[in-house]
Amino acid sequence: MKCQQCDKQAVFHITELETGQVRELHLCEEHARSYLNQAEAGGGGPDEAEAGGGTLGVGQTADELAALDQKACEMCGITFFEFRNQGRLGCPHDYVQFARELEPLIANIHGATEHVGRRPSAPPAAATEGTEELTGVIGLRRQMRESIACEHYEQAKDHRDAIRTIEERWLLPPHTA
Amino acid sequence: MKLESLTNSIGEWLRGTGPESDIVMSSRVRLARNVPHFPFVSRATEQDRAEIERFLRERIAAAPVGHGLEYIDVGRLEEVDRQFLVERQLISREHADAQGARSVAIDQSEQVSLMINEEDHLRIQCIHSGLDLRGVWEQIKGVDEQIEKVVPFAFHPQFGYLTACPTNVGTGIRVSVMLHLPALVITRQIDKVFRSLHKISLAVRGLYGEGSQAMGDFYQISNQTTLGKSEEQLVEQVGDVVPVLIDYERRAREFLVRETEQNVHDQVSRAYGILKTAQTISAEETMQLLSRVRMGVLLGLIGDLKLADINSLLVRTQPAHLQKIRGLELDTKDRNIERARYLRQHFESGGASPN
Numbered sequence: 175m176k177c178q179q180c181d182k183q184a185v186f187h188i189t190e191l192e193t194g195q196v197r198e199l200h201l202c203e204e205h206a207r208s209y210l211n212q213a214e215a216g217g218g219g220p221d222e223a224e225a226g227g228g229t230l231g232v233g234q235t236a237d238e239l240a241a242l243d244q245k246a247c248e249m250c251g252i253t254f255f256e257f258r259n260q261g262r263l264g265c266p267h268d269y270v271q272f273a274r275e276l277e278p279l280i281a282n283i284h285g286a287t288e289h290v291g292r293r294p295s296a297p298p299a300a301a302t303e304g305t306e307e308l309t310g311v312i313g314l315r316r317q318m319r320e321s322i323a324c325e326h327y328e329q330a331k332d333h334r335d336a337i338r339t340i341e342e343r344w345l346l347p348p349h350t351a
Numbered sequence: 352m353k354l355e356s357l358t359n360s361i362g363e364w365l366r367g368t369g370p371e372s373d374i375v376m377s378s379r380v381r382l383a384r385n386v387p388h389f390p391f392v393s394r395a396t397e398q399d400r401a402e403i404e405r406f407l408r409e410r411i412a413a414a415p416v417g418h419g420l421e422y423i424d425v426g427r428l429e430e431v432d433r434q435f436l437v438e439r440q441l442i443s444r445e446h447a448d449a450q451g452a453r454s455v456a457i458d459q460s461e462q463v464s465l466m467i468n469e470e471d472h473l474r475i476q477c478i479h480s481g482l483d484l485r486g487v488w489e490q491i492k493g494v495d496e497q498i499e500k501v502v503p504f505a506f507h508p509q510f511g512y513l514t515a516c517p518t519n520v521g522t523g524i525r526v527s528v529m530l531h532l533p534a535l536v537i538t539r540q541i542d543k544v545f546r547s548l549h550k551i552s553l554a555v556r557g558l559y560g561e562g563s564q565a566m567g568d569f570y571q572i573s574n575q576t577t578l579g580k581s582e583e584q585l586v587e588q589v590g591d592v593v594p595v596l597i598d599y600e601r602r603a604r605e606f607l608v609r610e611t612e613q614n615v616h617d618q619v620s621r622a623y624g625i626l627k628t629a630q631t632i633s634a635e636e637t638m639q640l641l642s643r644v645r646m647g648v649l650l651g652l653i654g655d656l657k658l659a660d661i662n663s664l665l666v667r668t669q670p671a672h673l674q675k676i677r678g679l680e681l682d683t684k685d686r687n688i689e690r691a692r693y694l695r696q697h698f699e700s701g702g703a704s705p706n
Contacts (some may be wrong), residue, residue, distance in 0.1 A: 250390045262470070264394040266387050266505035266513040269520070280510070280517050285552075286579020289511025290523040292492075296500050305505050308387035314648075341388070344503060 177202035181260060203259050207236075247271045249313040267309035297344075304344050311337050354423070354432055355416070358675045362439045363461045364529070364663040369481015372658070373649050374597050376529040376569065378484045379440075380491045380586070381476040383514045384498075386584045387505040392468050397451055400468055404452040407467050407502060411456065411689035414497040420456040420465070431680060434671035442466055459652070459683065461495060471640070472500070472525075484526060484590045488582065491519050521578030526589040530596060533568040533646040534603035537615075537646035542598060552576055553592060558638075567638035572596070591703065608650055627633030627698045631687040655701075664697065 177184045178200055186199070186206035203325050243255030252264030254272060263269070269276060297304055318333035364377035370645045375502035389395060389403050409416045425433060425446060438511035442455050446469045466474040475498070477491035503511040511521040519525070545555045558569040574585045607615045622643035625632075625696065645655040645661045666672055668690050674681055681689055 250394055252394060260393065262393045262515045263391055263517070265390040266385060266507075269507050269513050271509050276517060280520065280578065283518055284521065284576040284578035286521075286576070287577055288509060289521045291511060291524075291581040292495075293511075294504055294506050295496070296498050297503075302508050303505060304508065305387040308503065309505070312386040312390055329403070331659075345388070 175332050176200075177205055185258065185259060185261065203255070214288050227328045238345060245272070245275075247314075249309050251316060265309060266305060267312065270306065270309075307340050311340055314340075354435060354675070357439065357461075358672070360461075362441075362666065363480055364440055365659075365666050367609055367659040367662040369479060369483055371429050371593075371597055372481040372601050374531055375482040375593065376441075376531055376662075377478055377480055377483055378476040378487050379476065379527050379529070380484070380487045380490060381474055381525045382495055383471040383512070383519045383525075384473040384495075384502075385505045385515070386503060387470065387472075388503075389615075392449075392470060392472065393515060395451075397703075401452040403472050404454055404467050407473055408454065408456075409464065413496055414501050416458075416463070416494050416497045417456075419458050420463075421459075422454055422456050422523050425453045425455055428452060431671050431674050432621050433608050435675055438666055439670040443469060443474075445469060446474075446480045452566040460491050462490070468475050468641075471519070473498075482528065482593060484528065484586050488586045489533045492582075502607065509658055522580075522582050522585060524577055524582050524585055525573055526586050527571045527573035528589060529569060529571050530593075530600070530602050531569055531645065532596070533641065533642050534607050535600050536568045537607060538603045540599070540603060544596065548572060548592065551588075551592070553589065556669075566635060567642035569638075569642070604646070604650060613651070616647075619643050619650075620650075623647065623653060626694050629691040629694065630692070631684075633687055634668060634670055634690070637690060638665065641665055641668075664694070668693065 176182070180202060182202035184200035184205070185203055186201045187268070200225045243258070244253060245262055246253045247268050248269040248271065250264035252268065254275060257263055257268070263272075277287055312331045318330050318337070321327070321330035321333060364379070367373075369378075373439070385391060386403065386406065388604060389399050389406075392400065392403075395403065408422060411420070419635045423436070425436070428436075433442070436442045436455065437444050437447045441457055441460070441461065443466065446453060446466050449468070451468065453466075456465040457463070457465070462478055464476045464478075466476065475491060475494055477487050477494065479487050479490075506514055514520050514523055532541060532544075535544060548555055552575045553574050554575045556571045556573070558566050558571070572589060574589055577585070581587070606649040622640040626637070626640050626644065640662055641664055644656065645658070646651060648656050648658060648661065667676060670686055673686055673690055673693065676693070677689055679689075
């Protein structure tokens with residue numbers, strides 16, 4: 175569902191009860207923030223409300239939330255704010271990078287935080303460091319692209335070699351695996 | 352091309368066979384998997400997507416299961432062909448509407464389909480006609496084990512299989528059954544049933560998955576959580592509720608026959624009459640009427656039709672199927688006329704599907 179005020183995905187679904195009338199609102203993070211601030215400030219304009227702050231999460235101030243939102247994954251670069259807006263994570267490493275933030279969310283969705291089902295029997299997924307080392311390739315690839323864009327070709331070559339080393343260790347061709 | 356040959360068959364999930372197939376249309380399990388060395392699809396660049404697609408296609412081809420698979424490059428298909436695969440439940444609507452490099456691999460029987468670059472890098476799906484969740488689980492487990500030998504899957508010791516959306520993390524499993532529940536709809540008990548399903552963490556969707564409205568009294572019941580329970584427990588969670596729903600639907604059907612036979616007989620006969628004589632008809636109305644006729648056949652109120660026949664019509668009157676069968680691109684208005692003609696020909700010829 176799209177936000178009623180822009181094209182982003184609606185992540186806040188608010189039901190307002192006003193003198194016997196029910197009004198439903200579907201808003202993205204940003205518009206929900208200004209809407210809720212506005213409501214709290216007693217109907218001031220959204221700009222005033224923004225400046226005045228206000229609370230969104232339970233027990234979290236806007237400042238804390240803003241700091242959390244800026245936190246980015248060192249591999250894929252997604253910020254927590256972007257994840258909250260889109261509802262999709264950027265890469266497998268996010269589960270490590272944002273573990274502390276994701277855990278309450280996961281507990282809320284599943285009523286559990288520990289996987290108890292099947293586990294891969296074959297490497298590299300069976301080895302946790304296999305997954306972790308391989309997610310490193312995502313960051314290296316990003317750095318390599320940036321180096322090329324800045325014409326730092328020596329650096330780009332180093333990144334490429336580092337990617338190859340990890341891939342050779344964990345991604346054996348199927349027939350030799 | 353493969354798509355043309357599919358037009359002449361009806362696919363696994365509409366075969367109309369298997370246990371409890373008067374109510375349970377199909378049983379399905381899907382697993383969400385990702386490789387660790389690429390961003391998830393929504394954050395992947397165009398080049399990443401092409402590399403993920405190639406990596407998975409080549410690796411899967413090296414597994415035993417890969418030999419019997421037909422690959423279809425979804426990104427290069429015309430819209431009508433993508434829609435055709437959605438109608439057959441071989442790909443999701445999201446996969447059809449997405450951008451960039453993506454593909455699907457399908458086995459001969461249309462039981463197994465592997466979607467590459469859907470929301471996750473790989474979605475493994477297995478579907479059987481009728482109620483057979485155990486059989487589906489055993490088959491998909493085998494496929495997963497084979498692919499795991501050649502493809503590294505992103506896995507976390509605490510969170511399990513890692514997925515693009517935290518709602519799928521852990522087992523990455525979605526277990527679902529598609530049920531035909533016309534009597535519960537007619538007797539207005541369906542909402543009550545759904546409310547109690549939500550209470551036990553089961554989701555209810557329409558025929559074509561996520562966000563789709565229920566059409567023609569067909570409903571999908573599936574697990575909502577994927578973490579904290581084993582795959583077997585989640586298969587059981589869905590499996591346990593099915594006999595209860597079957598029982599409710601049977602009792603509602605018996606009630607309808609006992610208390611309002613004339614009414615029900617009239618309803619299904621009228622539905623049949625419209626399908627046999629209409630000059631223009633929408634896909635939605637067709638689905639609704641076929642649903643009523645299907646119930647009529649099962650209650651013995653319509654004698655000259657077979658279940659498999661109605662199932663076949665359910666998919667062959669869908670927009671993309673109709674256009675593939677006729678070999679023409681048609682707009683909505685012309686499709687409605689063509690659909691009505693197709694239905695009249697079908698019933699006039701005594702059930703043989705006209706081409």
